[in-house]
Amino acid sequence: MPVNGAETGLALGPNMLVFAAAAGLAVLASIGVVAFNNAIRSALCLVVNFFVLAVLYFTLNAEMLGVTQVVVYTGAIMVLFLFVIMLLNLGSKSLLEEKRDWKRPVGLGLGVALFALVGSQLLPVTMKLTTPTAQENFGSPQAIGRTLFTNYVFPFEAVSVLLLIGIVGSIVLAKRRI
Amino acid sequence: MNGVPLAAYLGLGLFMFTTGVVGVVVRRNPIVIFMCIELMLNAVNLTFVAFARYQFVKLPQDVAVAQNQMMAGQMMVIFVMAVAAAEVAVGLGIIMAIYRLRINIDVDELNLLKG
Amino acid sequence: MTDWFLALHPVWQALIRALIVIAVLFCCLPVVIWLERRLLGWMQDRLGPNRVGTITLRHRYKWVPEALKGKKIKLFGLPQVLADGIKAFTKEDIIPDGIDKLLYVIAPAVFVFPAFALSATIPWGPFPALTPIADVNIGVLYILAVSSLGVYGVVLAGYSSNNKYSLLGGLRSSAQLISYELAMSMALAAIVMATGSLKLTDVVANQHDAIWGLFRGIENWNILTPYGFVAFIIFIICMVAETNRSPFDLPECENELVSGYNTEYSTKKWVLFMMGEYVNMLTYSAIAAVVFLGGWHAIPVNFKILAESYPSTGDIWRLFDVLNGNSILGPLWLLVKMGMFMGSYIWLRASMPRLRYDQLMNLGWKALLPTGVANLIVVGIWIVASEVYGPVGGWLAFAFAAALLYILYRQYSKATKASETLESRQVTLVDIPKPQPAEEAVA
Numbered sequence: 212m213p214v215n216g217a218e219t220g221l222a223l224g225p226n227m228l229v230f231a232a233a234a235g236l237a238v239l240a241s242i243g244v245v246a247f248n249n250a251i252r253s254a255l256c257l258v259v260n261f262f263v264l265a266v267l268y269f270t271l272n273a274e275m276l277g278v279t280q281v282v283v284y285t286g287a288i289m290v291l292f293l294f295v296i297m298l299l300n301l302g303s304k305s306l307l308e309e310k311r312d313w314k315r316p317v318g319l320g321l322g323v324a325l326f327a328l329v330g331s332q333l334l335p336v337t338m339k340l341t342t343p344t345a346q347e348n349f350g351s352p353q354a355i356g357r358t359l360f361t362n363y364v365f366p367f368e369a370v371s372v373l374l375l376i377g378i379v380g381s382i383v384l385a386k387r388r389i
Numbered sequence: 390m391n392g393v394p395l396a397a398y399l400g401l402g403l404f405m406f407t408t409g410v411v412g413v414v415v416r417r418n419p420i421v422i423f424m425c426i427e428l429m430l431n432a433v434n435l436t437f438v439a440f441a442r443y444q445f446v447k448l449p450q451d452v453a454v455a456q457n458q459m460m461a462g463q464m465m466v467i468f469v470m471a472v473a474a475a476e477v478a479v480g481l482g483i484i485m486a487i488y489r490l491r492i493n494i495d496v497d498e499l500n501l502l503k504g
Numbered sequence: 505m506t507d508w509f510l511a512l513h514p515v516w517q518a519l520i521r522a523l524i525v526i527a528v529l530f531c532c533l534p535v536v537i538w539l540e541r542r543l544l545g546w547m548q549d550r551l552g553p554n555r556v557g558t559i560t561l562r563h564r565y566k567w568v569p570e571a572l573k574g575k576k577i578k579l580f581g582l583p584q585v586l587a588d589g590i591k592a593f594t595k596e597d598i599i600p601d602g603i604d605k606l607l608y609v610i611a612p613a614v615f616v617f618p619a620f621a622l623s624a625t626i627p628w629g630p631f632p633a634l635t636p637i638a639d640v641n642i643g644v645l646y647i648l649a650v651s652s653l654g655v656y657g658v659v660l661a662g663y664s665s666n667n668k669y670s671l672l673g674g675l676r677s678s679a680q681l682i683s684y685e686l687a688m689s690m691a692l693a694a695i696v697m698a699t700g701s702l703k704l705t706d707v708v709a710n711q712h713d714a715i716w717g718l719f720r721g722i723e724n725w726n727i728l729t730p731y732g733f734v735a736f737i738i739f740i741i742c743m744v745a746e747t748n749r750s751p752f753d754l755p756e757c758e759n760e761l762v763s764g765y766n767t768e769y770s771t772k773k774w775v776l777f778m779m780g781e782y783v784n785m786l787t788y789s790a791i792a793a794v795v796f797l798g799g800w801h802a803i804p805v806n807f808k809i810l811a812e813s814y815p816s817t818g819d820i821w822r823l824f825d826v827l828n829g830n831s832i833l834g835p836l837w838l839l840v841k842m843g844m845f846m847g848s849y850i851w852l853r854a855s856m857p858r859l860r861y862d863q864l865m866n867l868g869w870k871a872l873l874p875t876g877v878a879n880l881i882v883v884g885i886w887i888v889a890s891e892v893y894g895p896v897g898g899w900l901a902f903a904f905a906a907a908l909l910y911i912l913y914r915q916y917s918k919a920t921k922a923s924e925t926l927e928s929r930q931v932t933l934v935d936i937p938k939p940q941p942a943e944e945a946v947a
Binding site: 258275285287294 | 604607640641642645646648649650652653655656659660662663671674675678679681682685702
Binding site for chain 2: 224226227230234237238241242244245250253254257260261264267268270271272273275276279280283284287288291292295296298299314315317318319321322323325326329330333334335337338339340341342343344345346349350354355358359362363366370371373374376377378380381382383384385387
């Protein structure tokens with residue numbers, strides 16, 4: 212199997228800088244999703260987060276997935292979210308704002324516990340792995356297409372049926388009279 | 390990317406997942422809860438791609454099997470995206486339907502089924 | 505020339521490429537705006553801006569030669585755009601009360617960003633070092649991805665303005681853009697399938713091949729192939745809808761929504777919206793020219809092949825090849841094609857009435873999308889058949905598949921015709937019956 216490059220170890224080069232910038236933005240945006248009281252601000256933070264995730268996919272050489280992320284998430288799903296939020300906002304201004312209570316500290320504590328629990332098991336083990344071992348072009352459209360239509364044809368078709376059901380279901384739910 | 394440990398990507402994914410969980414627990418607005426679920430799905434996607442790129446497990450000798458193993462993570466991400474799209478379409482439809490029935494869509498107030 | 509350029513650090517190279525593209529777009533901008541106003545004026549039988557910048561050489565000027573005194577230098581009103589720009593930047597910037605200030609301010613920037621970013625993968629000429637900015641292997645998908653970001657500026661502007669009309673404009677725009685995005689991706693997918701690559705440079709190279717895989721002298725511009733022609737029609741309709749231009753300018757239609765999503769915007773921010781719209785039009789025109797009209801070639805004739813076939817007159821064909829765009833003239837021809845599309849944008853605006861909202865949705869979902877999918881199916885059949893039976897067999901299969909789909913469509917529309925006529929409202933005028941005795945009324 213092709214193993215590109217020698218073991219480089221942890222290095223504070225431009226790669227780390229790019230990752231740190233993207234990851235920092237992603238962290239801020241994901242905090243923003245939960246912290247903003249206004250639903251539309253949360254949605255916009257999520258858009259930023261998804262966009263940065265696409266950049267991170269590019270840094271992992273998964274360019275097809277990165278661009279699919281932009282098309283599917285920022286281009287379609289989040290627009291749908293914004294659409295619904297704006298539709299609901301038409302009624303009253305304070306509809307989607309919420310009050311503070313005891314749930315916040317408890318939730319925060321649980322979150323910290325989850326992060327510590329999983330992180331302590333996972334992160335020290337993977338810290339040593341600094342050299343990507345997959346092929347350089349493993350995320351190209353050709354590679355993905357070939358795999359998707361050979362080994363994964365059945366799940367692919369199943370997912371397409373699921374999407375069709377999703378379309379029908381949303382129409383049934385949303386339409387007043389069919 | 391050379392020089393960036395796998396742990397960095399996994400840590401970011403874990404952080405996003407945790408924020409998503411906290412959001413689902415803390416928030417009451419169903420749309421925001423939905424967005425937090427999307428955040429969790431994307432965190433998992435990131436870890437999938439990171440694992441696919443760094444290959445935590447040693448690649449097998451057989452080229453075809455190794456190829457398959459390398460692509461598995463990305464395939465999973467594509468399916469997660471498709472399922473997320475279907476889920477959002479139906480979920481937002483449900484939220485709109487609830488909104489039409491009763492103006493308040495606070496999840497704590499949605500206790501119609503409680504006897 | 506290319507040597508020192510390629511010796512630079514990749515970051516500098518990318519920066520130079522990006523600057524060239526942005527500079528060209530910025531230079532096109534005033535010309536396009538002026539062209540729109542003059543052309544629209546001409547089509548509507550009025551003058552349009554024709555005065556600004558007229559220089560009168562007066563008799564008292566000492567430096568003017570005697571022969572030119574009293575003459576006027578006319579610039580056809582081209583500096584009008586400049587004057588408008590100065591006016592817009594010196595006017596008072598009105599920010600209304602009760603708005604979401606952060607979103608209100610960033611919305612125009614969010615609107616402009618995708619318009620410029622869209623041009624990143626478009627090849628402008630036969631210079632692989634200079635263009636496109638990034639020759640990535642996901643070029644067409646990149647275009648779809650970035651164009652889907654264009655909706656955010658409109659939605660944010662509509663939401664943050666705290667105005668019902670703006671909000672309605674934003675909602676309309678998001679629905680419209682999502683709907684037409686699908687049909688556009690179907691049109692591009694057909695071309696991508698026929699090309700076999702998502703790279704835009706490959707799409708152009710494929711169009712410089714032999715037409716229909718048969719005649720080597722003529723180039724295979726996608727608009728000259730049957731599937732490409734259908735895709736082209738779908739694409740230009742979607743292109744007009746995606747750029748919010750008339751007759752699809754429902755997000756900003758004056759007689760219903762004041763000015764739609766940009767009602768509350770003034771001066772610089774409004775200028776940014778207009779700039780984004782025109783840059784969007786320019787980049788979409790460039791995409792249409794690159795994907796369907798053979799990129800930077802002036803006419804679909806492959807003069808290189810002719811030079812090889814007729815060696816005795818080879819030099820003439822080689823000269824024609826240079827004139828045809830395989831030289832510094834290439835970007836010029838691309839600009840001419842873009843100008844053609846801009847002209848048709850303006851022509852459409854001058855001649856078409858605005859669609860109603862339900863008509864817009866019906867066109868997008870019930871006409872363009874099914875046509876695009878049918879086109880995709882036919883292209884798939886063509887690809888398989890031409891790989892198995894060669895080009896002629898491929899086209900026979902193509903014709904057969906297209907005819908079959910058309911017959912199926914006719915049968916379908918015939919079958920659904922009955923219900924359609926039931927829905928049309930028929931009013932029959934009847935005499936109101938006189939009040940009858942009770943026992944007859946029961947019957």
